[in-house]
Amino acid sequence: MKDNLVFCEECRNDVTYTITEEKMNGTLKGESYEYMGKVARCTECGKEVYVAEINDYNLKALYDVYRKRNGIIALDKVLEISEKYSIGKRPLSLLLGWGEQTFSRYCDGDIPSKQYSDILQQIYDDPNYYNEILEQNKNNLKTTTTYEKSKRKIKSILGINSVSKPKIDVAISYLLNQCEDVTPLALQKALYYIQGFYYAFYKTFLFSNDCEAWVHGPVYREIYNRYSGYHFDPIKKTEDFDVSVFSVLEKAILDSVIKNLCCYSGKVLERFTHSESPWIETRGDLSVDVPSNRIIDKKLIGSYFIAVKEKYDMLTPVDIKVYAQKMFEEM
Structure with missing residues (x-):
């Protein structure tokens, strides 16, 4: 009960109090306002006592009346x-x-x-x-x-649907806007690394699409067909891309892949993938120049990149840079 006691100047002691509602008048910015406020009174002598919470309540009530009369937002x-x-x-x-x-x-x-x-x-x-x-x-x-x-x-x-396009298409738009001179080959490898590292960190795949173990590394066939006309030239950037479609987790992976892997050419990234088990195991005994449409099992991709994350003690997507640097050094 001690918290409910206040000092009464009349009684010269800490006392309990009662609260009643009363009409009050206050002045604000030179104008007088009437409002319903509260008064705390000593239960011993009936005199008004000061209670901070009551004072704050009355000040807010005065301000509320002022706001209402003058068209100020509540x-x-x-x-x-x-x-x-x-x-x-x-x-x-x-x-x-x-x-x-x-x-x-x-x-x-x-x-x-x-x-x-x-x-x-x-x-x-x-x-x-x-x-x-x-x-x-x-x-x-x-x-x-x-x-x-x-x-x-x-x-x-x-009620705007921000996921109207497949995630892989949204990722492509972001890559093309953030990177310089993205060739079809570089785009394929970037998408592959986004898929792998996203699974490594968040135990789910960002894309539903399957990729195939082609001669030049992992390839998403539909994406290849879409941009094949560019051949070895950079793909034209998309316009009016809205970055807010990505969650914080998705964007963290994309940004790290862009910074730490997309700085290399498509041919360099191709050599990276040629040394990784998902592509190697899917190709099997095929010679390096034999075409193939064999799908790289997502389980192979997931297990490989989880192992990479553990091997290099990756705590956040920023740590992808360690893997990229190591792969480049071993070329």
């Missing part, structure tokens, strides 16, 4: 915005072009100007409006991860 709506759109307080301020602490202050109870309030109210009411701001001002954010997380949430709210 505090509870301000507090909901970050969670609604999966974006932090500081990133939202940056996205809106405000001071980095501005939105945080509004969440702490500061009253926004009418101009800023109208913006927040429209963001709260209209997800399409927020989506426009997110796209127009995404470069204001400090990390792409912040953008991607919020973009996934807004797509969910708007």
Whole structure:
């Protein structure tokens, strides 16, 4: 019960108190406002006593009346915005072009100007409006991860299907946008390594597609047919690619493969795969120049890359660089 005691100046002692609701008047920014507040009174003498929580309640009640009369967004709506759109307080301020602490202050109870309030109210009411701001001002954010997380949430709210294309097609779009001069040969090997390392880290395959053990290494036949016209030339980049379609885990693998393996040419990556057991075992006794459509069993791919991850003590996808460097040194 000690936590429920407050000091009464009349009784000169710590006392219990009762709480009643009463009409109150307060002044804010030069204007007088009437509101329903609370009063704490000593149970011994009946005098009003100070209780911090009651004082905070009354201040909020005064602010709420002020907000309502002046068309200022309610505090509870301000507090909901970050969670609604999966974006932090500081990133939202940056996205809106405000001071980095501005939105945080509004969440702490500061009253926004009418101009800023109208913006927040429209963001709260209209997800399409927020989506426009997110796209127009995404470069204001400090990390792409912040953008991607919020973009996934807004797509969910708007009912936009972000997985309308097969994952392998989405991965290809990302690779072509992030890499320079991706030939059909290099693309095939990049997809193979994404598939293998994704399984090694997350025990599931990113693609449902099967690859075959061709003369020049693992090949996804459908993808080969799609880009075969480029021959040895780089594939044209796709446009308007939306990176937010990837989960954080998926993007971590793609980014590491791009950084640590796509820096090598398609011919170098071909030589890597020629020394790896999935391709070797699937080819069996075929000579190196004999065509084959034998499918590389996903179990072979999974077990091989799990073994690689364990051998090189990989803790995160960033550690793929150790394997890439070792393979290059052993060529």
